[in-house]
Amino acid sequence: xxxxxxxxxxxxxxxxxxxxxxxxxxxxxxxxxxxxxxxxxxxxxxxxxxxxxxxxxxxxxxxxxxxxxxxxxxxxxxxxxxxxxxxxxxxxxxxxxxxxxxxxxxxxxxxxxxxxxxxxxxxxxxxxxxxxxxxxxxxxxxxxxxxxxxxxxxxxxxxxxxxxxxxxxxxxxxxxxxxxxxxxxxxxxxxxxxxxxxxxxxxxxxxxxxxxxxxxxxxxxxxxxxxxxxxxxxxxxxxxxxxxxxxxxxxxxxxxxxxxxxxxxxxxxxxxxxxxxxxxxxxxxxxxxxxxxxxxxxxxxxxxxxxxxxxxxxxxxxxxxxxxxxxxxxxxxxxxxxxxxxxxxxxxxxxxxxxxxx
Amino acid sequence: xxxxxxxxxxxxxxxxxxxxxxxxxxxxxxxxxxxxxxxxxxxxxxxxxxxxxxxxxxxxxxxxxxxxxxxxxxxxxxxxxxxxxxxxxxxxxxxxxxxxxxxxxxxxxxxxxxxxxxxxxxxxxxxxxxxxxxxxxxxxxxxxxxxxxxxxxxxxxxxxxxxxxxxxxxxxxxxxxxxxxxxxxxxxxxxxxxxxxxxxxxxxxxxxxxxxxxxxxxxxxxxxxxxxxxxxxxxxxxxxxxxxxxxxxxxxxxxxxxxxxxxxxxxxxxxxxxxxxxxxxxxxxxxxxxxxxxxxxxxxxxxxxxxxxxxxxxxxxxxxxxxxxxxxxxxxxxxxxxxxxxxxxxxxxxxxxxxxxxxxxxxxxxxxxxxxxxx
Amino acid sequence: xxxxxxxxxxxxxxxxxxxxxxxxxxxxxxxxxxxxxxxxxxxxxxxxxxxxxxxxxxxxxxxxxxxxxxxxxxxxxxxxxxxxxxxxxxxxxxxxxxxxxxxxxxxxxxxxxxxxxxxxxxxxxxxxxxxxxxxxxxxxxxxxxxxxxxxxxxxxxxxxxx
Ligand code: SF4
Ligand code: SF4
Numbered sequence: 001x002x003x004x005x006x007x008x009x010x011x012x013x014x015x016x017x018x019x020x021x022x023x024x025x026x027x028x029x030x031x032x033x034x035x036x037x038x039x040x041x042x043x044x045x046x047x048x049x050x051x052x053x054x055x056x057x058x059x060x061x062x063x064x065x066x067x068x069x070x071x072x073x074x075x076x077x078x079x080x081x082x083x084x085x086x087x088x089x090x091x092x093x094x095x096x097x098x099x100x101x102x103x104x105x106x107x108x109x110x111x112x113x114x115x116x117x118x119x120x121x122x123x124x125x126x127x128x129x130x131x132x133x134x135x136x137x138x139x140x141x142x143x144x145x146x147x148x149x150x151x152x153x154x155x156x157x158x159x160x161x162x163x164x165x166x167x168x169x170x171x172x173x174x175x176x177x178x179x180x181x182x183x184x185x186x187x188x189x190x191x192x193x194x195x196x197x198x199x200x201x202x203x204x205x206x207x208x209x210x211x212x213x214x215x216x217x218x219x220x221x222x223x224x225x226x227x228x229x230x231x232x233x234x235x236x237x238x239x240x241x242x243x244x245x246x247x248x249x250x251x252x253x254x255x256x257x258x259x260x261x262x263x264x265x266x267x268x269x270x271x272x273x274x275x276x277x278x279x280x281x282x283x284x285x286x287x288x289x290x291x292x293x294x295x296x297x298x299x300x301x302x303x304x305x306x307x308x309x310x311x312x313x314x315x316x317x318x319x320x321x322x323x324x325x326x327x328x329x330x331x332x333x334x335x336x337x338x339x340x341x342x343x344x345x346x347x348x349x350x351x352x353x354x355x356x357x358x
Numbered sequence: 359x360x361x362x363x364x365x366x367x368x369x370x371x372x373x374x375x376x377x378x379x380x381x382x383x384x385x386x387x388x389x390x391x392x393x394x395x396x397x398x399x400x401x402x403x404x405x406x407x408x409x410x411x412x413x414x415x416x417x418x419x420x421x422x423x424x425x426x427x428x429x430x431x432x433x434x435x436x437x438x439x440x441x442x443x444x445x446x447x448x449x450x451x452x453x454x455x456x457x458x459x460x461x462x463x464x465x466x467x468x469x470x471x472x473x474x475x476x477x478x479x480x481x482x483x484x485x486x487x488x489x490x491x492x493x494x495x496x497x498x499x500x501x502x503x504x505x506x507x508x509x510x511x512x513x514x515x516x517x518x519x520x521x522x523x524x525x526x527x528x529x530x531x532x533x534x535x536x537x538x539x540x541x542x543x544x545x546x547x548x549x550x551x552x553x554x555x556x557x558x559x560x561x562x563x564x565x566x567x568x569x570x571x572x573x574x575x576x577x578x579x580x581x582x583x584x585x586x587x588x589x590x591x592x593x594x595x596x597x598x599x600x601x602x603x604x605x606x607x608x609x610x611x612x613x614x615x616x617x618x619x620x621x622x623x624x625x626x627x628x629x630x631x632x633x634x635x636x637x638x639x640x641x642x643x644x645x646x647x648x649x650x651x652x653x654x655x656x657x658x659x660x661x662x663x664x665x666x667x668x669x670x671x672x673x674x675x676x677x678x679x680x681x682x683x684x685x686x687x688x689x690x691x692x693x694x695x696x697x698x699x700x701x702x703x704x705x706x707x708x709x710x711x712x713x714x715x716x717x718x719x720x721x722x723x724x725x726x727x728x729x730x731x732x733x
Numbered sequence: 734x735x736x737x738x739x740x741x742x743x744x745x746x747x748x749x750x751x752x753x754x755x756x757x758x759x760x761x762x763x764x765x766x767x768x769x770x771x772x773x774x775x776x777x778x779x780x781x782x783x784x785x786x787x788x789x790x791x792x793x794x795x796x797x798x799x800x801x802x803x804x805x806x807x808x809x810x811x812x813x814x815x816x817x818x819x820x821x822x823x824x825x826x827x828x829x830x831x832x833x834x835x836x837x838x839x840x841x842x843x844x845x846x847x848x849x850x851x852x853x854x855x856x857x858x859x860x861x862x863x864x865x866x867x868x869x870x871x872x873x874x875x876x877x878x879x880x881x882x883x884x885x886x887x888x889x890x891x892x893x894x895x
Contacts, residue, residue, distance in 0.1 A: 054762070055491070055492075056765075057761070057762050057765035057769075058492050058758050058761060058762050059491070059492050059494075059495035059496075059761075060495050060496070060499055060761060060765070060768050060769050060770045060771070061495065061769065061770075061771050062769060062771055062773070065773075155374065155376050156376070159398060159714070163398075229489055229491075230489060230490075230561060232489065236489070236715070237383055237489075238383050238384040238486065238487045238488070238489065238718055239384065239714050239715050239718050240714070241382060241383060316755060316758065316759065316762075317755075319491065319492050319758060320490065320492060320555075320751075320754050320755050320757075320758040321489070321490055321559065321561055321751065321754065322485060322488035322489045322490040322556065322559065322561050322562050322565060323488055323489025323490075323561075323565075323715075324561055324564070324565070325564075325565055325713060325715045325716070326398065326713070326715065327713070328561075328564055328565070336744065421814055422814075424812070424852060425812075425814035425852065428814060428848060428850040428852065429814070492758055495770075498770075499770045502770065506784075509783075509784050509786075509787060510784040510786065511786070512786070513784070513786035513787055513788045513851065513864065514787070514788055514849065517848065517849070517850070519850045519851060519852075522855075527851060527855065528786065531784075531786070551757055554753045554754060554756075554757055555754050555757055555758075558750045558753065558754075559750050559751065559754050560746070560747035560750045560751060561751070563750075657856075
């Protein structure tokens with residue numbers, strides 16, 4: 001299996017020879033930043049396109065098919081349109097906060113994406129508390145939603161923002177608790193270590209029913225955390241017109257849009273990494289021959305396949321279910337997900353203690 | 359703005375107004391609701407109507423009776439055929455003309471198809487209001503087949519103007535019966551899907567059950583008719599109580615529910631679709647022969663002096679047409695008792711104490727068509 | 734005990750209903766190629782045919798001798814609820830019989846005011862006008878929507894009774 005660290009090492013080598021250590025460091029950071037920005041821009045465009053196509057197929061439509069072959073350039077065209085649109089601000093809006101909110105939300109998304117392991121040796125920032133780090137920074141995003149909703153001086157966006165605040169804070173707990181089950185099993189918070197622990201099989205297969213339960217809970221909580229249907233309380237198009245971003249237009253709106261899809265990607269990537277082994281190929285116990293064949297598929301392909309699968313499921317949710325009401329949403333979290341999750345965590349801890357998992 | 363009050367903790371709090379509409383995704387048209395809110399809890403709903411008022415009643419006063427028919431298409435555009443029928447029946451009754459059985463049966467089939475198409479659209483939109491965007495297209499897929507049937511026979515999809523006083527504009531198209539049968543067979547397989555997608559869905563159930571309960575007494579005193587009223591147990595089906603056209607010769611149940619909450623309003627319409635299908639099935643194979651236009655109706659229609667009233671059951675409830683005639687070829691005064699108007703004003707009564715999201719669900723199950731309210 | 738049982742029963746039944754819904758949308762997703770209902774409009778212009786009763790706009794058919802059946806009787810003008818038809822007629826002396834006779838000068842039709850209600854077609858005693866099945870009627874100039882239905886130099890057909 002190709003190890004990307006060979007590539008990154010050679011770049012590092014080359015840069016260290018060419019300039020001082022500090023210069024090399026700065027150049028490397030710049031390269032990583034640029035690569036990530038390019039990746040985010042491209043993947044968001046791809047995701048938006050896929051989402052629209054998927055929605056169309058669910059709804060017996062064709063979807064975008066005018067701009068470019070199969071409408072592939074549609075999102076690019078939309079992005080250009082958003083770039084050129086006028087910035088509109090309500091008269092009594094809080095100018096500073098109004099402009100700050102989109103940046104905050106995008107920054108949070110970027111902070112989290114740095115720690116995502118895309119492939120073997122392809123991780124910008126392998127911190128030893130990876131799971132904790134990603135959960136922590138991705139919740140900065142809700143600050144952006146709250147500020148954006150408040151600063152626009154619009155009652156609809158205020159309602160949307162407050163809903164979103166209540167929602168994200170509640171569902172964060174579930175998302176983290178369900179991730180903790182795997183942390184308990186793997187015995188490490190570092191993402192690369194969690195992936196390594198799945199060398200002989202992914203946790204969803206190895207971890208019996210409790211892990212399956214926490215995987216389902218993670219999917220639900222993840223959908224809620226990204227503010228997507230059926231949990232799109234903050235936008236709730238038929239109730240609050242556009243929710244927290246009602247007042248935003250042009251590129252600032254595009255930033256919210258961008259962050260929404262980056263968050264979707266991050267949630268799916270974290271889910272894939274923690275539960276489905278990330279870039280780790282499908283390995284089954286001691287079937288050496290089978291494992292060997294699987295190793296021929298590059299790690300990055302595995303990662304994107306799994307992430308894509310989870311994204312697909314989350315999209316399937318959105319295009320099938322009606323939206324919950326805000327109080328039902330909280331009931332679901334506090335009455336169902338949280339207690340189940342806590343019991344589940346205990347069970348997993350017990351299993352780990354007894355060494356009953358594979 | 360309302361007055362400030364203090365909470366238990368000593369914080370200042372205030373109720374506030376939100377304008378829902380005239381441009382709002384879930385008012386389905388230019389209806390403006392002023393919501394008095396306490397947080398997300400609704401204290402009061404004040405409907406403001408008139409944004410699409412086209413003075414249809416006044417326009418009728420300058421039109422001949424033949425011409426009035428085509429304006430009624432534009433009132434409740436989803437029950438267009440029933441609206442036409444109401445005016446035609448009124449003229450026929452006033453002139454004491456009996457139309458042929460063929461006309462009666464075709465009118466009934468057309469009305470039921472219209473009811474189905476209206477309910478299909480409502481179902482799709484109801485799902486969309488609750489956030490299930492996909493249902494919209496499924497509803498439209500099935501409605502499209504009905505629209506094609508209409509287009510083939512009547513020449514238009516929405517403003518059909520197919521009824522004329524004393525009969526119909528054309529005979530049915532040769533393909534009509536085959537197409538209707540195809541549609542009925544198709545839709546019988548799709549209706550269970552409607553149930554699986556929304557009616558049985560746990561999220562949908564939680565969003566609708568026990569929400570916005572309308573008691574039978576309130577339904578009667580607000581004059582809430584149609585499936586909305588019947589969901590509260592108020593028996594008001596004109597097709598049963600004062601049968602017109604061919605409704606006296608078909609078997610069908612008047613759908614009556616008991617609870618009167620949002621879900622029973624929803625369920626009433628779903629069950630009504632089954633009833634409509636059964637009515638169509640009973641009639642489609644035995645359309646009697648007969649003339650399409652009664653020769654007794656002259657080119658220029660003059661109603662005798664007096665007052666006339668005719669009501670029909672549209673997809674939304676009781677549509678009443680009241681005409682005062684002075685014996686000339688134009689009516690002296692026309693008044694439409696439109697179901698949407700009475701049904702809208704129950705909203706304030708229903709929504710108090712519920713959340714915005716519930717209001718959207720209630721509005722959806724009351725099934726408002728704004729041009730019908732404003733006329 | 735029963736409370737706990739209902740708690741779990743609720744969860745499982747809820748999940749089951751959610752999965753049935755997902756099964757249906759999943760079916761349509763996987764059979765999208767077969768089930769797609771939308772049409773690709775400008776591309777299918779050539780094959781798109783309206784039903785023969787479709788009401789696109791009012792036209793007056795002329796035969797090969799540039800003759801039509803309109804006698805200028807104004808019935809359609811009277812039948813129209815919106816005043817979208819204006820009949821301009823003349824009185825001429827019939828060269829054969831020597832009697833005075835009414836003929837059509839201009840049959841003016843305002844498409845912009847027409848609600849396509851078909852009342853004029855029904856009212857016409859000689860079936861001189863009919864509905865055309867075209868449907869692309871948008872123009873850049875509103876004046877183009879006012880048409881004169883009888884072609885220049887056309888005459889009324891001989892066999893048409895007044
Ligand atoms: S179709 Fe109706 S509105 Fe149009 S010209 Fe004829 S009578 Fe008038
Ligand atoms: S089109 Fe027909 S109704 Fe109209 S003026 Fe000519 S003959 Fe008379």
